Amino acid sequence: MDPTLVGTSLDAALARVGTTPADLLAHGGSVLEAGTPYLVGSLAQVLGNRGSDVDIHLFVPGLARPTPPFLFFIGQTPVDVEHFPAEEPGRLLDGLSTATVATALGDVALAAPPDRRPRTWLTRWCTALPLRPDTPPVYDEAAQALVTAHLLRATLSRTVLAWATAELVAASGADPGPAWALCTRSILDLACVGAGVLPAGDKWLPARMRLAALPENLVDAATRARSGEATARLLGELGLPTLDPLEVTRLEPDPDATEVRIGRRRYVLTQFGRLEDAPAAVSGSCRAVLGERGAGELLTAVTTGLLLLATDEDAISERLSA
Amino acid sequence: MTMDALQVAARGAPASWVFVNEVQSAAGDIDAALADEDWATCVEACRSTLRAAAYTRLVLAGYRGRCPEGALDLRLALAGGPHSARQGGPDGALEGGPDGAPDGGPDGAGGGPEGRLLRELPPSWRADRAAAEAAAVRVRAAVAELERELPIQMPVIRTAEGFFPSVRIGADLERLRAQLGLPPIDWMTWVL
Numbered sequence: 001m002d003p004t005l006v007g008t009s010l011d012a013a014l015a016r017v018g019t020t021p022a023d024l025l026a027h028g029g030s031v032l033e034a035g036t037p038y039l040v041g042s043l044a045q046v047l048g049n050r051g052s053d054v055d056i057h058l059f060v061p062g063l064a065r066p067t068p069p070f071l072f073f074i075g076q077t078p079v080d081v082e083h084f085p086a087e088e089p090g091r092l093l094d095g096l097s098t099a100t101v102a103t104a105l106g107d108v109a110l111a112a113p114p115d116r117r118p119r120t121w122l123t124r125w126c127t128a129l130p131l132r133p134d135t136p137p138v139y140d141e142a143a144q145a146l147v148t149a150h151l152l153r154a155t156l157s158r159t160v161l162a163w164a165t166a167e168l169v170a171a172s173g174a175d176p177g178p179a180w181a182l183c184t185r186s187i188l189d190l191a192c193v194g195a196g197v198l199p200a201g202d203k204w205l206p207a208r209m210r211l212a213a214l215p216e217n218l219v220d221a222a223t224r225a226r227s228g229e230a231t232a233r234l235l236g237e238l239g240l241p242t243l244d245p246l247e248v249t250r251l252e253p254d255p256d257a258t259e260v261r262i263g264r265r266r267y268v269l270t271q272f273g274r275l276e277d278a279p280a281a282v283s284g285s286c287r288a289v290l291g292e293r294g295a296g297e298l299l300t301a302v303t304t305g306l307l308l309l310a311t312d313e314d315a316i317s318e319r320l321s322a
Numbered sequence: 323m324t325m326d327a328l329q330v331a332a333r334g335a336p337a338s339w340v341f342v343n344e345v346q347s348a349a350g351d352i353d354a355a356l357a358d359e360d361w362a363t364c365v366e367a368c369r370s371t372l373r374a375a376a377y378t379r380l381v382l383a384g385y386r387g388r389c390p391e392g393a394l395d396l397r398l399a400l401a402g403g404p405h406s407a408r409q410g411g412p413d414g415a416l417e418g419g420p421d422g423a424p425d426g427g428p429d430g431a432g433g434g435p436e437g438r439l440l441r442e443l444p445p446s447w448r449a450d451r452a453a454a455e456a457a458a459v460r461v462r463a464a465v466a467e468l469e470r471e472l473p474i475q476m477p478v479i480r481t482a483e484g485f486f487p488s489v490r491i492g493a494d495l496e497r498l499r500a501q502l503g504l505p506p507i508d509w510m511t512w513v514l
Contacts, residue, residue: 020508051354072491073482178399203351203370204361206447223445256387273384303397
């Protein structure tokens with residue numbers, strides 16, 4: 001990587017919060033000297049504004065596990081510093097399946113997405129800017145390409161879930177407008193990742209859309225999309241295979257809800273802190289379950305923590321590789 | 323003034339942490355985006371603030387874990403719609419729409435103003451200054467209303483002035499929880 005470019009990008013990123021690399025290193029003192037420091041997060045992703053936090057990740061040889069964030073301030077700007085074992089980026093990368101399928105949007109991983117926390121780390125390490133010159137990027141181009149395939153998959157799974165949710169809301173007779181609006185957000189997110197603009201905090205979606213230079217007709221069509229047909233058409237135009245959202249999502253008992261007996265009565269203790277009457281067993285694809293129960297009843301069970309609506313990742317992989 | 327100690331320690335304490343960690347920081351993003359004249363990001367920050375406020379309400383109503391993303395978004399999507407005739411009733415209970423469709427769930431998120439306000443936000447990428455400023459005014463009012471409903475008010479934590487006072491209040495709450503036989507707060511649980 002061209003060190004001049006690193007310096008320029010880093011200077012520009014930190015200038016957004018009114019500081020400089022030298023200022024940051026001086027304020028951080030020994031906290032930033034334990035390992036190799038990188039700027040990560042929105043500022044490193046060419047996003048951020050005057051109110052942004054400065055997020056620093058350090059890779060420290062000999063450290064056993066990631067540390068809780070350490071916080072200090074430069075003026076009013078919070079600086080979060082997290083220390084990671086030096087081997088952590090390689091360890092996370094080694095855990096990613098290399099099976100992918102080529103689509104017009106880019107390679108998509110054929111495996112369930114990593115959990116949210118490691119996924120955030122993987123994203124941040126693809127876009128990390130070294131604080132000191134002559135430091136290599138955390139991930140080389142090949143690693144970044146593999147991580148991007150998994151991020152595309154994660155965004156696709158989220159889109160499918162939002163789509164299935166909107167279909168269920170529509171089937172229940174309630175106004176599906178807000179649920180379709182969430183689906184639109186996911187589709188635009190997907191288009192951004194496909195254009196190489198990786199996920200960031202939710203609030204950065206429009207800024208990422210600008211960076212990705214999404215075509216205006218795509219943004220218009222997505223903004224207007226309020227049906228399954230329109231959603232399928234949009235995903236087709238992005239170059240993704242046809243999916244039935246209700247076939248690749250499932251309704252199952254919420255694993256965090258537990259049975260409670262009080263005398264002769266049986267209840268389910270939900271994460272919402274309520275004792276609900278134990279419901280009849282429900283388990284299967286949304287399409288199958290919808291054939292047995294009303295959509296309104298199913299949605300009530302989801303909103304009260306009795307049922308969990310989730311993607312069937314194996315079914316999505318199967319559809320993608322068909 | 324008297325308060326229900328168990329309610330404050332068991333529900334008020336984690337709700338206050340969600341408020342300072344999630345609502346305060348998202349609300350701060352609204353002002354930063356306005357100062358940057360970035361109307362789209364301002365509307366997005368309004369949206370994030372409302373989601374965080376809705377999660378705070380869930381915790382205050384007894385929710386026991388990390389934010390249930392899917393269920394929260396579904397509650398919010400169903401709340402404040404044309405069928406939710408009884409929104410804001412005594413326990414925030416909401417009446418179902420056709421086919422028994424729920425409108426936000428029995429308590430917590432959906433019973434507050436967040437679902438309705440989210441519904442009123444324009445697509446952020448189409449927002450202009452007027453839309454962003456109007457959204458900011460409404461969302462700030464919703465945050466102030468929620469803060470009044472919390473049993474404990476804490477300084478803005480992610481500032482040089484507010485950090486240590488907030489941490490001190492947190493330590494006091496931990497002592498109260500211990501006195502009442504409650505476990506320490508797990509910081510990794512109460513996050514969006």
